[in-house]
Amino acid sequence: MAVFSTAAGMPLMPASTAAQAKASKATVHYQDQPNGMRMCHMCKFYIGAGGGRSGMMGDGMMGRGMMGGGMMGDGACQVVEGTISPMGYCDLYAPA
Ligand code: SF4
Structure with a gap:
């Protein structure tokens, strides 16, 4: 059977790897x-809903955690896939 030879040169990668791979x-x-x-x-990896970075100042406590009502929606992360909550946390956390 020649079935196996057809796959020999093709890595079986999912199509999603075309974009940048995130964890x-x-x-x-x-x-x-x-x-x-x-x-x-x-x-430092967090990408806010508005696309801005959050590391302006380190004023410790929550700062303005809920400003604007709705402005602090879920964002994204440079290294982790999916929707990321500003109040989330993961193993790759790195202070901005
Ligand atoms: S803590 Fe993890 S998920 Fe959150 S922004 Fe940092 S790297 Fe991304």
Whole structure:
């Protein structure tokens, strides 16, 4: 049978790898709540809903956590796939 030879030169990669590969939430143990003072909003990999970065100043406590009502919606992450909550946390956390 020649069936096997057809796949020989083709890596069996899912189509999604065409884009940049990010880690899955499960891989990095993502959670929807902060780990103490550490949260996505304070992480250098976080991409806010508006596309801006959050690392302007380190004024410690929540700062303006809920400003605007709705402006602090879920964002994204440079290294973890999917929708990311500003109040989330994962193993890859790195202070901004
Ligand atoms: S690396 Fe982890 S902690 Fe940092 S923004 Fe992405 S999901 Fe949040």
